Each structure stands twice: as structure tokens, then as C-alpha cells.
């Protein structure tokens with residue numbers, strides 16, 4: 001996809017296309033639209049990163065809270081966003097056996113109780129074993145370090161979602 005095509009999108013189409021690159025946070029796409037024209041995909045990504053870094057800690061934690069648990073209630077009830085469904089499926093979260101499902105539930109609950117926001121990791125870049133290991137390890141971080149760590153994962157998720165949009169046929173998504 002040509003960056004000129006992106007720069008020519010109306011505000012509505014831009015948010016329709018890029019609104020979920022940060023899970024359930026269309027406000028971020030709405031905000032960065034003001035920075036058009038974009039030079040390239042990296043420029044879009046840089047504006048998103050700048051916006052996120054400009055938020056207070058409560059805003060960053062708000063972004064984390066917009067993410068569904070891995071193998072959580074939304075997955076069970078079929079209410080994940082399309083992107084999240086694909087990512088969780090790729091990481092093996094849709095095919096956990098009962099014991100694995102219970103382990104994820106316990107670790108997610110412990111993490112959330114400890115930090116006050118859900119565990120977030122880029123599912124496309126991690127398999128089941130990585131996810132369980134990192135959930136246990138990251139529980140040992142202090143809250144500020146873990147907030148930043150989780151935001152880094154949000155940025156990785158965003159980067160892959162952006163790439164996915166740009167590499168696909170833009171017209172089919174509008």
C-alpha cells in the first residue's frame with residue numbers, strides 16, 4: 001500500500017482502518033490523524049509511540065486495561081476483537097487443555113491483583129510456554145517497571161497490526 005493512499009483517507013476511514021492498532025483505543029488513531037501527511041509506515045508508528053509516551057501513568061495503565069486477558073472470558077464467549085482472536089489463536093490460547101486453561105486463569109488473576117492491570121504480551125511473538133514463563137517472571141517486577149514493560153508489548157502488537165493492514169488490500173477493509 002502506498003502511503004499516499006493512507007494520507008488521502010478521510011478521518012472516518014482512517015479511524016475505521018487503524019482504529020484498533022492499539023486494542024480498543026480508537027482515540028489514539030483519531031489523535032494522530034492530525035499529523036498527516038505521514039512520510040511512511042514508520043512515521044505513523046512513531047506518532048503512536050509519541051502519543052503513548054506522552055500519557056501519564058494512569059493513561060498508560062488505561063491502555064493496558066483495554067486488553068483482554070489471554071485465554072480469558074472474552075475468548076471463551078467469542079467476544080474478542082478480530083485482531084485479538086487471530087493473535088491469541090496463533091499463540092495457542094484457543095487450544096489449551098483444562099489444566100493449561102486453569103493455570104492461565106490463576107496466573108492472570110494473580111498478576112491483575114498484584115498490578116491492577118492485565119498481563120499484556122505480544123501473542124504473535126510468543127508461544128504458550130513463553131507466555132506462561134513470562135507471566136510468572138514479570139510478576140516479580142515492580143509496578144513502574146512492569147507498566148513500561150507491558151507498554152513495550154503494546155507497541156509490538158501495534159507494529160504487527162499496522163504491518164498487517166498495510167500489506168493487505170486496503171480497499172477490502174473499508
Ligand SMILES: NC(=O)N[C@H]1NC(=O)NC1=O
Pocket residue numbers: 023067068069070083084085087088118119120121122123124157
Ligand atoms: N492480554 C494480552 O496480552 N492480550 C493480547 N496480546 C495480543 O497479542 N493480543 C491480545 O489481545
